[in-house]
Amino acid sequence: MSWLDDVDVDEEPEFDETDVRVRPNPKANRPRTKRRPAHEDATVARVLGVDRGRYTVLVDEGLPGEREVSAVRARELRKTPIVTGDRARVVGDTSGHEGTLGRIVGIEERTSLLRRSADDTDQVERVIVANADQMLVVVAAADPEPRPRLVDRYLVAALDAGIRPLMVVTKTDLADPDPFLEHFAGLEELRVFRSSRDVAPLAEIGEALVGHTTVFVGHSGVGKSTLVNALVPSAGRATGHVNEVTGRGRHTSSSTVSLRYEGEGGSGWVIDTPGVRSFGLGHVDPENILRAYPDLLAVAEDCPRGCTHLPDAPDCALNEAVTAGSLPAGRVDSLQRLLATFKDKQDW
Template identity: 80%
Template sequence: MSWWNDADDDDLDDEFDESDVRVRPNPKANRPRTKRRPSHSDAVTARVLGVDRGRYSVLVAEGEPDEREVTATRARELRKTPIVTGDAARVVGDLSGDEGTLGRIVGIEERTSLLRRSADDTDQVERVIVANADQMLLVVAAADPEPRPRLVDRYLIAALDAGIRPLMVITKTDLADPAGFLEHFSGLADLRVFRSSQSDPPVAEIGESLVGHSTVFVGHSGVGKSTLVNALVPDAGRATGHVNAVTGRGRHTSSSTESLRYRSGEGTGWVIDTPGVRSFGLGHVDPENILRAYPDLAEVAAECPRGCSHLPDAPDCRLNEAIDAGDLPVARVDSLQRLLLTFDRRTEW
């Protein structure tokens, strides 16, 4: 005879039920996953002035009596979003600007322009330089270091690809006559050029073109870009350097991109100073936009046969025929064809 009574089993079933088992709540495990994020309806729009080791300097209440600079970090959901100088950022948190306070960037407004470059022409990974600029001022030295027409061509292509109006200033004109260099760009009727000596930069003339605009300054190392920025914005304090007598190369002085406000009796504008570079890759640029940087050549190329590559071996190419006839400068057409050839090889790869 079994010592266990079936009746006892029935009594246990009546006493204990599965619904009586207490389950310890686990909010994290039981909470449904969602991609929804806070709306941040209290966010204010601020201009990104610069970035330093993961901290962003932003301008809150721009143009208002309580305008102030605030230090901010980026929200976690923006960790893969590039935030660059010139961006219009949505910011929350402590926006008092007091020492030790920190805001948080939670969004970026739609950009009107984006200036980019790549490491080289075969690298399609873009490096964003500045956002929302509407002008580019190319700073080129007439000598020391020698001007590089093909580098300037690349700047022009990047500007036009981004929808940015290019300007140019030739520095150190007291050291050499820039006429031969400027001949390379004679076909660019809309390119405004300023001439500047080391002792007498045309600050007022250049400044007039900056009012009401956001202008990014670019140039080869050692051309006097930082010196010009300091003349336009006296409290900028941008470091200046010299050109190595042996290599003929300038030393990098500006290590970061920074927005500086230009002020004059005519109004205000923004000067965006960038580090000097010795190369400017165009791996991100649509090859069809290259010809736009050569409007004088594009006019001739419009008469080429359909599908013409405009390369030196292209049959019946009007550009090559114009060179043979002496109607176009060889150096300028050669600059265009070198760039087109680079992109043609990239496509084959």
């Protein structure tokens, strides 16, 4: 008699989960964690530019083995803006050989951040440049006509970011820039360079660039790219012309790039940006606007507490100074236009 004699062939066997064999899957069974590698071997590199998700970074800056490397951002940085001028931490293949690719795994702390918004009502900021300590505003005396209120916006954004402003007025052979510059007469710390077809103060401008990271901004058609090419001959930035019908310049520079300036007194970095026709300040704290007008700020100290400095503000020292002729009406009007834009902001 065998054990088969005790088995009922018509009886269905019973199974439970202990009878199921599970094939091990180490990845699926591994507990999730938010911990990321420390990347202690990462190399700090300067971000020179970005093109369709690929970043050009400068590794070993200033050393004999200095080289440009192509890199992508790590997945954990997908919500972190990486812009020209950033100091990025890079891992992977940083040899710079053709076909190699590094990976940006972190951004060093920024010393400054230049931003703009689509318009004054849009508080979503667009980061333009990181770690710049100077802004060079390029404006034409004519063709196209200078726009003092646009320049005011540049200055507000620069001072809000803690960046020192400079200005170059081009095409001074076409028109006298003095009436335009009178608008900024109260900005004693604003250094202005004048440039024409016959006289371009490249040596003086270059001297101001040495030892600094300077972001160039300006309206389309003012000659910004032409100036960049003169200062950095290897830049090769596209230049355009002004439309005779509309009086507007054509956008020629489509990307922001960082270029090394080499002068007799040393080197610096020039960051060229695309020409713009508007510069939103929706991200700026309204309290910082008046600080961009130091000459008006001194007068505003005599205003009553809580003064809005708008045209209808009672006993406003600024309005009284305009009436008395001690302040230029155009400059006060420019300030008041900006303040009116931010009047209804939540934190005003």
